[in-house]
Amino acid sequence: MRHVPVLVVGGSLTGLSAAVFLAMHRVPVLVVERRADVLAHPRLRGLLPRAMELYRQAGLEPAITEVCPPGAPAHRLVSVHAETLAGPHRLLAEPTDDDAGDGDGTPERPSPCDFVPIGQHDLEALLVAHLRRSGTELCFGTELVHLEQDADGVTARLRGPGGTAETVRARYLVAADGASSGTRRQLGIGSTGPGTLFRMATLHLRADLGAALRGRPVGMAYLDRPAPGTTLGPLDGSGRRWFFATSVPPGDRPADPVGWVRAATGLPGLDVELLEQVPGADPVSTFPVGARVADRYAEGRVFLAGDAAHLMPPTGSLGGLTGVEDAHNLAWKLAWVLNGTAGPALLSTYQSERRPVAERNMRQAYARGRARWRLPGSGGAGEPILPGDTLMYGVRYVSAAVPGSAPGASPLVRRPRGTPGTRAPHLYVSQDADAAVSTLDLYGTCLVALVGPDGDPWAEAAHRAARNLSVPLEVYHLDEDLAAPHGLGARGALLVRPDGHVAWRTRGAAADPDREFTRAVRAVLAR
Known part of the structure; x- marks a missing residue:
């Protein structure tokens, strides 16, 4: 064994x-x-x-x-709805938070990473x-x-x-x-949930869709033909390899999948080559689409x-x-x-x-x-x-591993800013062209204590807690510009878990920082 x-x-x-x-x-x-x-x-x-x-x-x-590379080619980031690919396109966009920003009309970039x-x-x-x-x-x-x-x-x-x-x-x-x-x-x-909604059939294909696109960028097309629930998108940047999916009745396998593609693209004479998704298997794969x-x-x-x-x-x-x-x-x-x-x-x-x-x-x-x-x-x-x-x-965890969380608190926070339970904010601490460092880069394998400019008592308490409890913990001092977005005053402190979620925060000083900080660490670690 x-x-x-x-x-x-x-x-x-x-x-x-x-x-x-x-x-x-x-x-x-x-x-x-x-x-x-x-x-x-x-x-x-x-x-x-x-x-x-x-x-x-x-x-x-x-x-x-x-x-x-993120955003390249750019056509992969554009989603449209249409009856067929050759027909009129309607751009699809997710709602955005119009109030997001730093107060002067400049949008904040919430992450060092891109889609x-x-x-x-x-x-x-x-x-x-x-x-x-x-x-x-x-x-x-x-x-x-x-x-x-x-x-x-x-x-x-x-x-x-x-x-x-x-x-x-x-x-x-x-x-x-x-x-x-x-x-x-x-x-x-x-x-629990709505369950299986429909079966989806998928194809990989090689075809020249230039006559349908006519130079229009498309990263994902949601189409009504051959049936509602049809999707078409590029497999790579060549413009010739495509992913196709459509809804099918249970157990249905079309006799003419090429006809499906032609109906979706609006190009009845399109030359279509079906590619293997799994070597030696049927080029048409099906799987359930569900919600539970x-x-x-x-x-x-x-x-x-x-x-x-x-x-x-x-x-x-x-x-x-x-x-x-x-x-x-x-x-x-x-x-x-x-x-x-x-x-x-x-x-x-x-x-x-x-x-x-x-x-x-x-x-x-x-x-x-x-x-x-x-x-x-x-x-x-x-x-x-x-x-x-x-x-x-904006995900907000409420659990015993977030001693600063409040039962019944909202599970989503529009602008977290160091709220216990939420992902800690991203701020650049170095923007060197070759290696920009984010505050998010501080997290991953240990607990992290962030303290305000005058937070030395909390820093000392964190070091003693790490030593006494044998816990991997790092301490960083934030200047005023970095402390404020974390919801910290000059004498405050914040504890971040290895997954980058804030576990506990205090905005100011305490009479007994050792007791307060040790209690927070013990709660996070169920000790």
């Missing part, structure tokens, strides 16, 4: 990301994936800036942007290469057959290539095995993440973002419990923090899907579509 600290079931975006973030905390991981290799299908069509921030912590931002229009297949290949370089073991063609758990760990029976059997003993298991998660079924965990959230995110030592925990329509890249955030939130907590820095109760905050985010993002993705795809049913009806920046940067 092989022993590992963490077994990750599922080698797609969320599972690979969980392994990357656990490796960042030096936790050995075994990843098993039932498919023989990374799926050659774009699925997620781009990384939102918040997801890029998390990969930036792991040192992957340069590699990702090298594969697909990157990278396909999920390219991203997953990059993550696999990174994990193999770091020594993480990935077993493709291997599936979880059965699991049992007790008070000390999880025993997993695996079936590998050729039917080989292996038993693995893990302290914890991360189930990132997709929307039809067998792990979730074994645990008997149900889900698991009733609970954990059972004992097994944790659900990504599509195993929540399924949402693929509009706005919210499903991918939610899965990457799940992995990031869970990774530091598992790592710190495994190495004894935190108590096991910290893991209970994974559900209390992440499930409300998934519920909200699922509703938002559904509302966007209704607007762009004319989705059936009543789900999302009347749901106001919120600005993307609010969904990315």
Whole structure:
């Protein structure tokens, strides 16, 4: 029997990301994936800036942007609605927060990262290469057959290539095995939400669509032909390789998929070459589009993440973002419990923090899907579509790991500015042309204390707490310009978790800073 600290079931975006973030905390991981290799299908069509921030912590931002530079080619960032691609286009844009800015009419840039229009297949290949370089073991063609758990760990029976059997003993298991998660079924965990909305059929194709585009930029086209729920977008910057998807009745496989493409483009004589999505398989792939959230995110030592925990329509890249955030939130907590820095109760905050985010993002993705795809049913009806920046940067956790949070507090904050539970603000501390440093670059593997210009008592208390509790903690002094956006006075202090979320804040001095700061750290770490 092989022993590992963490077994990750599922080698797609969320599972690979969980392994990357656990490796960042030096936790050995075994990843098993039932498919023989990374799926050659774009699925997620781009990384939102918040997801890029998390990969930036792991040192992957340069590699990702090298594969697909942000905003280039620019046509990938333009979304349109039309009856056919050749017909009139209506630009689609998300709502923005018109009040965002610093008060003088200058919009703030909330992140050091940009949207990157990278396909999920390219991203997953990059993550696999990174994990193999770091020594993480990935077993493709291997599936979880059965699991049992007790008070000390999880025993997993695996079936590998050729039917080989292996038993693995893990302290914890991360189930990132997709929307039809067998792990979730074994645990008997149900889900809540509108459920399956329709089946989507997808194609990869090569064609010259210049006659339909007529020079118009299109990053994603939402079309009414051949049926509502049709999407067409570029696979790369060549202008000749495209991703096509449309809704189909259950069990329906068209006899003429090329006719679908011609109907969608409005070019009846278009020369279309269908490309393989999976070598040797039918070029037409189908999968369910749905909206639901698991009733609970954990059972004992097994944790659900990504599509195993929540399924949402693929509009706005919210499903991918939610899965990457799940992995990031869970990774530091598992790592710190495994190495004894935190108590096991910290893991209970994974559900209390992440499930409300998934519920909200699922509703938002559904509302966007209704607007762009004319989705059936009543789900999302009347749901106001919120600005993307609010969904990315305004998330507010309320849990025992945020001792400064208030029960019943709003789960979204329009302008967080250091509010406990929210992602700490991005501000540049150095804008050197070769290496601009953001305050976000301070976070990732340890607790961070930020203190105001006159916050020496808090700094000294933080150093003593780190020493007495054997906790990795760094202390930084902020000048007045950096302290104010964090909601700090000159004598205040703020504690940030490894995931970059603010745990606790005090705006001024205290009679006993050692007692106050130590109490905050103990609360964060469930000690």
